[in-house]
Every structure is written in structure tokens, then in C-alpha cells.
Amino acid sequence: MVLFGFGGLIYVSVLLINAVAILSEDRFLARIGWTSAAAEPGFGGQRDDASVKARLVQFISSVRTLMRIPLMFINTILIVYLIILG
Numbered sequence: 001m002v003l004f005g006f007g008g009l010i011y012v013s014v015l016l017i018n019a020v021a022i023l024s025e026d027r028f029l030a031r032i033g034w035t036s037a038a039a040e041p042g043f044g045g046q047r048d049d050a051s052v053k054a055r056l057v058q059f060i061s062s063v064r065t066l067m068r069i070p071l072m073f074i075n076t077i078l079i080v081y082l083i084i085l086g
Contacts, residue, residue, distance in 0.1 A: 014074055020063045021071055029060070 029035055034057050 011078070014071075014078060017063065017067055018071060018075070020060055021067055023060060023064070025061075029057075034060070 023029060025035055034053065
């Protein structure tokens with residue numbers, strides 16, 4: 001028996017993208033030191049693009065910027081689909 005079908009995989013991926021998209025940089029990410037300002041170097045400093053932390057901060061920032069509008073439509077479509085077909 002397959003635990004996750006294609007629909008379940010879509011639901012899980014949309015929920016995970018929603019979770020990343022709603023992370024507040026001021027309230028949550030700043031507490032753990034994962035702000036984009038921490039990745040910005042001072043004058044004459046070098047960026048730390050190679051670390052996992054810097055890449056995760058960049059990924060979170062990218063998801064929040066690029067997926068804001070498409071997530072509204074995807075969530076609306078999923079809600080309508082779930083209301084109609086259960």
C-alpha cells in the first residue's frame with residue numbers, strides 16, 4: 001500500500017512552502033540569528049555564501065519573495081478543490 005499518493009505529495013509540498021513563506025524575519029528568524037542582515041558583510045568584508053546557514057537564509061528570502069503571489073492562487077485552488085471534492 002502506498003502511503004502518499006500524488007495528491008498527498010502536492011499537499012505536503014504546498015504546506016511546507018507555506019510554512020517557509022510565513023516565517024517572520026523580525027520575530028522568529030532574528031531570534032536564532034538567521035537574518036539576511038547577518039549575511040551582509042560590513043565595509044570591506046567578504047560574504048559567506050558557502051556556509052549552509054547563509055544558503056538557508058538566502059533560500060528562505062527567495063521563497064518569501066518569489067512565491068508570495070503564486071501561493072495565493074495555489075492555496076485558493078486547493079481550498080476550492082477540497083471543498084468541492086472533499
